[in-house]
Amino acid sequence: MIGFSMITKTRDGLPLCGTTDMRSEDQSEDYHLAYKDLKSITKRLSKFPDRCSYTPNSYSIHFISAVGLTFLVLCESSYPVVLAFSFLDEIQKEFLQEYERDKAVEASLRPYAYIKFDLNITKIKARYNNPRSLRTRLDLSALSQEIKILPPYVIHPDEFKYPGGKSASLTSFRTAASSERHFVSLDLYGWLSVGLNILCSLLNLTRGVSIMNDGHVDSLDSETFQYAIAFFLCFLFFGYQVYLMSCPTSMRKPLACATLGSICLCQLYLWEHRTSMQMLFHVTVGCAATFTIFTRQIQEKLPQYNL
Incomplete structure (x- = not known):
């Protein structure tokens, strides 16, 4: 299921909106660790491709970047990737329809200036946390095919922190991506x-x-x-x-x-x-x-x- 979602500015990681339905006492240690990793990633979003995934433990982080904004989601690693990116696409479309892009990206804003959008995210998240009632299931074929052809870039932990937890300069993500490529089985x-x-x-x-x-x-x-x-x-x-x-x-x-x-x-x-x-x-x-x-x-x- 989806546990947390947020919207930030890509350039500096300034949070514009964030939401969670889980109480602190109900959150596992894995959740807290993944949340810290998400915060580390937001500090260097401009260094990553437009669509990325990172799975540090039993939780996964997925995000997309467009028009100077980044939309992130923290969910259980068992949650289907195509649903996670469909969720992000829907939030992106609704946010850009409700707010002017230039105002959200270029203006000097205080943190969580669009916190009211939390209600919109909560409604969308409720639908995606109940896939049986998700009416958009039939509309996911195009996105699923796109993800198969152009899969998300998989972030390696070394790309944003040292083993001790300190921030590190990002290495070339394209080199790391190529190292994880492999051939299909020989016929x-x-x-x-x-x-x-x-x-x-x-x-x-x-x-x-x-x-x-x-x-x-x-x-x-x-x-x-x-x-x-x-x-x-x-x-x-x-x-x-x-x-x-x-x-x-x-x-x-x-x-x-x-x-x-x-x-x-x-x-x-x-x-x-x-x-x-x-x-x-x-x-x-x-x-x-x-x-x-x-x-x-x-x-x-x-x-x-x-x-």
Whole structure:
């Protein structure tokens, strides 16, 4: 259920309106800790994206920012994310309809200058705390789809405080977001591509080692040594394709193209040591891996998107 909601100015975190129906004695320790985190977040709202979520314990904090205002809600972590953001969207629309945006954002206001809007929030919260009677359920499909496509940015605790509780300067939230991204599970074709790449990588390593051993390293001529290096490079390129298929790096697509081009060049250089079928096999495996890298989807979403 929703426990607390507030409206602040994004620029400086000045609270314009806030409401709670819970008595202090009924609030758990987790609630108090999450509330303190919410207050810490309001001090640096301008550093975060327009839609964010943070779950420190059994409670979650969600907020949206627009036109210089931020709308925040503190609710139980089991409360559906799509309902929490629908609640925030409804508060935002009603607030902007009732008050002039420029007056609310630009004017120098005292804290809780719009405390009367608490009644509006209380009415909306009552409906959202009783989902069975929520008439807007059928209207949530568009928002649910939007959240699936563009999920909220998940805030990490280190982005607004040190472990000791002191405020810290915000690190790049985009870097933190990318570190939490992960691929969807590989299908049969993807696993086949990984297996064939590992096979090609090992075959090239074996050929390279064989050439070095047959030539007794010390007596290797320049051309034979270059062929051995080419085999070792193929070993590395096929291994790197496995890495690109497994890790969601931001530059994986251009890197995949460069790796495939290098594999093709190596095959042309090694044409005297390989049959046409062997060259075709290696190039085909490289192309298949590149296709997997391009088509494998990145998943970065919060749980509880669905109602």
